[in-house]
Amino acid sequence: MKMKWFKSLAFTTLALAVMATAVPVASAASKLSGKIVINGSSALLPLTLQAAKEFKKLNPKVKISASAAGSITGPQSVRKGIADIGAVDWDASTDVPGFKKFDGQVAHKVAVIPFAAVVNKGVGVDNLTTKQLQDIFSGKVKNWKEVGGNDASIVVVNRAFGSGTRVNFQMKALDGSDFMSKGDNYKEVKSSGDMKTAVETTPNAIGYMDLVYVTSKMKALKINDVAPTEANVINGKYKVWGYGYYMTKGQPTGATKAFIEYIQSKTFQNGSLKKLKFIPISAMK
CATH class of the missing domain: 3.40.190.10 (Periplasmic binding protein-like II)
Structure with a gap:
């Protein structure tokens, strides 16, 4: 009798613990709203589209639109104020051969390509x-x-x-x-x-x-x-790879910040990102 009572109590405690952790997450997700416009790298577009699909399921009040016209258009669109995120295949906050840095923009690593x-x-x-x-x-x-x-x-x-x-x-x-x-x-x-x-x-x-x-x-x-x-x-044998970045004007906030954090999360990095043949950031030493 005592064993049955103990099992019942343990089950009830577990259920309450799950509810206690689940409710705030769902509530927070449902309150997040806004619009995110992403432009730039076509190499990163499959990753962006998949992440947007998953993120919108968790945050139905957030609207995301993504297009790809080449990496350079990413930070250019952010500078012009027509995109919240510029997807680019190099760190556009620094000079690279052929391109000057975009002052005031912050680079966020999202994948190894x-x-x-x-x-x-x-x-x-x-x-x-x-x-x-x-x-x-x-x-x-x-x-x-x-x-x-x-x-x-x-x-x-x-x-x-x-x-x-x-x-x-x-x-x-x-x-x-x-x-x-x-x-x-x-x-x-x-x-x-x-x-x-x-x-x-x-x-x-x-x-x-x-x-x-x-x-x-x-x-x-x-x-x-x-x-x-x-x-x-x-393992360092193949050298033709680079990091993919999301560029933002200053540090991101709101839905934009949450979206970038989702892409950088272990759930996405070790799940959909790997399935798409990208490599998680954490894999590189």
């Missing part, structure tokens, strides 16, 4: 050296047979100036060497989605993108015999 050189599925090459990549993207090497592939003209697909993916790939995969900028076998695209379509549908094409956009209709190449995998990024 692995980038990869990618080719159309029909290209018979699986691995390229840094020198071969430099020669291909500069236009010096124009035929796949020069780097161990078939006798076919290489079609170079590049991102337009202002792309954070372009900044990272040029700095880390090409060691800062220049891109070609014109030619019969040269294409330039505005977003990661456009790059995906171009590489998938253009025979003999080579381009670059973050891993989340890689599909079965293309191949992500090894660089210097190292594959672009999460494990190789974390």
